[in-house]
Amino acid sequence: MGIDASKIFVVSIMPCVAKKGEKLRADQSASGYPDIDAVLTTRELAKMIKQNGVLFDRLPEGTFDNPLGEFTGAGVIFGATGGVMEAALRTAVETITGKTLDNVNFTEVRGTAGIKKAAYTAGDLTVNVAVASGLTNAKEICEAVKNGTCDAHFIEIMCCPGGCVNGGGQPIMDAFVRNTEDYRAKRAAALYKEDAECKNRKSHDNPVVKDVYDTYLGNPGSHKAHEILHTTYVSKK
Numbered sequence: 001m002g003i004d005a006s007k008i009f010v011v012s013i014m015p016c017v018a019k020k021g022e023k024l025r026a027d028q029s030a031s032g033y034p035d036i037d038a039v040l041t042t043r044e045l046a047k048m049i050k051q052n053g054v055l056f057d058r059l060p061e062g063t064f065d066n067p068l069g070e071f072t073g074a075g076v077i078f079g080a081t082g083g084v085m086e087a088a089l090r091t092a093v094e095t096i097t098g099k100t101l102d103n104v105n106f107t108e109v110r111g112t113a114g115i116k117k118a119a120y121t122a123g124d125l126t127v128n129v130a131v132a133s134g135l136t137n138a139k140e141i142c143e144a145v146k147n148g149t150c151d152a153h154f155i156e157i158m159c160c161p162g163g164c165v166n167g168g169g170q171p172i173m174d175a176f177v178r179n180t181e182d183y184r185a186k187r188a189a190a191l192y193k194e195d196a197e198c199k200n201r202k203s204h205d206n207p208v209v210k211d212v213y214d215t216y217l218g219n220p221g222s223h224k225a226h227e228i229l230h231t232t233y234v235s236k237k
């Protein structure tokens, strides 16, 4: 868009308190400027909206600014455990088979169970997948990988039980709600409803994503994409 990168101020609004730590990482500056300038949790944003007397539910409908306003259902469901897996499967199966999916719903990886497993067919391949949320469940999968008893080709791990809908930066539910409502499932259901109503439900159908690859990153997995979009981890014992 021809905007000087030094003039861009990026605020991330996240369900996750870990984003505040990610902001401080030395490798978060693909453009030479910080990728993120400030991080708010959803809880903090909600508090700011209330403190400023903004009647959010009475605001007129508006549209998001592009390019970041263009989204797909695949992105929406990232917030629920199994959502990243399902989004990736939508793209992987179509990429492997070269055919358009009749049904983009991979319902076996949905739901709030701590560990979910499924097998899917993609062309000649049978892909075993495993999804874990909550660190106790993550540990169980990791131990199975270590001792060679896990047959999954593709594993999704979310730290928070239920995924980001239950992230540390999300509004805190009082004890009564926690004990009487399955709020993780309700928040996830809202995301799946939004996904079902989206015009585009697959990441690779997002016109802006396609354009970014065509004009800047090259192919998915290209050297440039790897340099800019991937990260590494170190042990913090």
Ligand code: SF4
Pocket: 015, 016, 017, 018, 158, 159, 160, 163, 164, 165, 166, 167, 168, 169
């Ligand atoms: S699952 Fe929890 S820790 Fe992981 S990204 Fe989501 S909110 Fe953050």
